[in-house]
Amino acid sequence: MKATLCDKIKYTREIDGTMATKASELNYDRYPNNKYDYEIKMVIPGHNNLHKIIETVVKRDYSKMKSIHILELGVGTGLTASKILRHCPSAQYIGIDFSEQMLKGARKRLKKYNSELILGDYAQVNFSKNNNLVVSVIGIHHQKTNQDKKNLFQKIYNSLTSDGAFLFGDLVTYRDKEEAALNDALHFHHLVENTKDEQSLKEWAHHHKFQNKLAALENQIDWLKEVGFRKVIMLYRKYNTALIYARK
Numbered sequence: 131m132k133a134t135l136c137d138k139i140k141y142t143r144e145i146d147g148t149m150a151t152k153a154s155e156l157n158y159d160r161y162p163n164n165k166y167d168y169e170i171k172m173v174i175p176g177h178n179n180l181h182k183i184i185e186t187v188v189k190r191d192y193s194k195m196k197s198i199h200i201l202e203l204g205v206g207t208g209l210t211a212s213k214i215l216r217h218c219p220s221a222q223y224i225g226i227d228f229s230e231q232m233l234k235g236a237r238k239r240l241k242k243y244n245s246e247l248i249l250g251d252y253a254q255v256n257f258s259k260n261n262n263l264v265v266s267v268i269g270i271h272h273q274k275t276n277q278d279k280k281n282l283f284q285k286i287y288n289s290l291t292s293d294g295a296f297l298f299g300d301l302v303t304y305r306d307k308e309e310a311a312l313n314d315a316l317h318f319h320h321l322v323e324n325t326k327d328e329q330s331l332k333e334w335a336h337h338h339k340f341q342n343k344l345a346a347l348e349n350q351i352d353w354l355k356e357v358g359f360r361k362v363i364m365l366y367r368k369y370n371t372a373l374i375y376a377r378k
């Protein structure tokens with residue numbers, strides 16, 4: 131019998147007493163780039179709308195800046211980066227991802243830009259301190275503990291210029307248990323409606339149920355404020371998907 135995804139989950143690396151997730155444990159690392167590119171847009175509720183809002187913000191705030199440094203955490207195949215960089219094609223862009231498989235796609239997609247792609251765990255890689263914009267879309271929810279997420283927010287804050295901003299799109303849950311349950315049900319319903327076959331449904335439902343480590347949206351907004359962000363605004367929300375704009 132074939133091993134299930136569940137059998138493959140082994141948390142083997144330890145940071146500060148908690149076991150950190152490895153790239154090889156996640157769907158992304160074993161999906162061909164074209165399968166990932168097709169499926170991620172289908173399985174993340176609001177993926178398209180969230181990116182439209184990111185583009186609007188980038189066009190408004192960054193497209194006219196002469197010199198801009200952008201850092202992205204969890205680049206994947208470069209879907210988010212390509213939407214950003216088309217509005218500021220001369221930006222100095224650094225993207226970090228711990229999946230070599232995902233970075234293969236990003237290398238192709240981003241080669242026409244000033245892009246540097248780093249293979250590594252963003253929780254461990256040192257960030258430069260000159261970023262005008264840090265972005266992460268569907269890239270932080272695998273941080274296992276609340277403290278891991280909060281530490282990362284602090285590291286992001288410290289890496290920004292004095293007027294820098296963090297565009298943070300991710301899967302979240304809610305403090306209120308009924309709200310959390312409702313939005314989880316809606317997320318699974320979205321998966322049932324939008325995956326192309328039972329195998330794909332099984333993989334993404336497994337991913338959501340066992341691999342996503344969601345933190346409450348309200349808590350994450352509080353943590354962003356606690357680490358120093360002055361202005362924290364929710365720009366978009368659909369079920370468990372949310373987009374937050376945090377300004378230093």
Ligand SMILES: C[S@@+](CC[C@H](N)C(=O)[O-])C[C@H]1O[C@@H](n2cnc3c(N)ncnc32)[C@H](O)[C@@H]1O
Nearest residue numbers: 204205206209210227228229232251252267269
């Ligand atoms: C779902 S993709 C999102 C990419 C893109 N924003 C999109 O929407 O298609 C998230 C990426 O984050 C990466 N990732 C997750 N945790 C990471 C970590 N701790 N360090 C580096 N990359 C990480 C995964 O390998 C994956 O490629």
